[in-house]
Amino acid sequence: MKELLDRKNIPQHIAIIMDGNGRWAQKKGAMRVFGHRNALTAVRESIEMATELGIKYLTLYAFSTENWSRPQDEIQALMEILVNSIVKEVPTMMENNITLSSIGDISSLPKGAQEKLQEAYETTKNNDGLTVYLALSYSGRWEIQQAVKSIAKKVVDGHLDIEEITQAQIAAHLNTKNIPDPELLIRTSGELRISNFLLWQLAYTELYFTEVLWPDFRKEHLVEAILDYQRRERRFGKTGAQIKSKG
Numbered sequence: 244m245k246e247l248l249d250r251k252n253i254p255q256h257i258a259i260i261m262d263g264n265g266r267w268a269q270k271k272g273a274m275r276v277f278g279h280r281n282a283l284t285a286v287r288e289s290i291e292m293a294t295e296l297g298i299k300y301l302t303l304y305a306f307s308t309e310n311w312s313r314p315q316d317e318i319q320a321l322m323e324i325l326v327n328s329i330v331k332e333v334p335t336m337m338e339n340n341i342t343l344s345s346i347g348d349i350s351s352l353p354k355g356a357q358e359k360l361q362e363a364y365e366t367t368k369n370n371d372g373l374t375v376y377l378a379l380s381y382s383g384r385w386e387i388q389q390a391v392k393s394i395a396k397k398v399v400d401g402h403l404d405i406e407e408i409t410q411a412q413i414a415a416h417l418n419t420k421n422i423p424d425p426e427l428l429i430r431t432s433g434e435l436r437i438s439n440f441l442l443w444q445l446a447y448t449e450l451y452f453t454e455v456l457w458p459d460f461r462k463e464h465l466v467e468a469i470l471d472y473q474r475r476e477r478r479f480g481k482t483g484a485q486i487k488s489k490g
């Protein structure tokens with residue numbers, strides 16, 4: 244199926260809302276945490292396929308600001324799985340020239356998790372293949388709130404004029420300041436919502452929803468999503484005729 248892809252029209256940046264771990268486990272009669280433990284294969288396969296296709300950025304929604312209101316034991320298990328997975332995956336990331344980074348309120352994570360993340364950033368920072376951004380304790384409204392605060396401070400301190408608050412300035416104050424907006428957003432598990440992910444950045448992103456639960460997501464599912472993306476006409480407000488006349 245990979246052969247069907249138009250290699251000249253592969254998204255540079257794909258964002259994924261990795262949803263459905265709990266339901267996957269419950270369908271098997273297991274505890275929700277069992278689903279989180281079995282999510283790593285899906286992460287690995289997505290990263291591998293992204294690398295094979297030469298995608299530059301992959302942003303994975305791993306833990307939202309709102310997820311802090313889950314039961315304490317689930318949060319703790321998620322954090323442990325996160326730390327263990329990162330430690331385990333760093334050698335493979337090095338082999339495959341992958342950089343690990345993150346967006347979100349990292350300072351709100353447990354100290355141990357912060358340290359392991361920091362180590363992984365340091366180790367992988369000079370790789371220049373795919374960059375994987377983990378969205379951790381992230382939400383779009385939180386991110387916009389942070390941006391508004393820092394812009395307001397610059398204005399109050401006299402470093403920025405109100406007239407200089409352009410859309411580019413706002414984007415430059417977001418966690419994603421160094422990354423282009425995603426061309427494609429994928430959400431697994433059949434939910435048809437954004438759940439506070441990348442609110443600013445998704446303005447013109449193509450949305451793709453699949454019933455597949457995240458622990459079952461495999462390389463072919465990512466290829467399927469990109470094939471679907473390639474069948475779309477991205478108009479950005481223009482007419483279809485205008486887009487076609489550009490060739």
Ligand code: IPE
Nearest residue numbers: 261262263264265266305306
């Ligand atoms: C996604 O799976 C993982 C996180 C949100 C951390 P869920 O845990 O939301 O699984 P469902 O949606 O309850 O099935």
Ligand code: IPE
Nearest residue numbers: 260261262304305306307438
């Ligand atoms: C979104 O999933 C967040 C992540 C995948 C990390 P949720 O399962 O938290 O979303 P809602 O609550 O169903 O909208």
Ligand code: MG
Nearest residue numbers: 262263264265
């Ligand atoms: Mg969910």
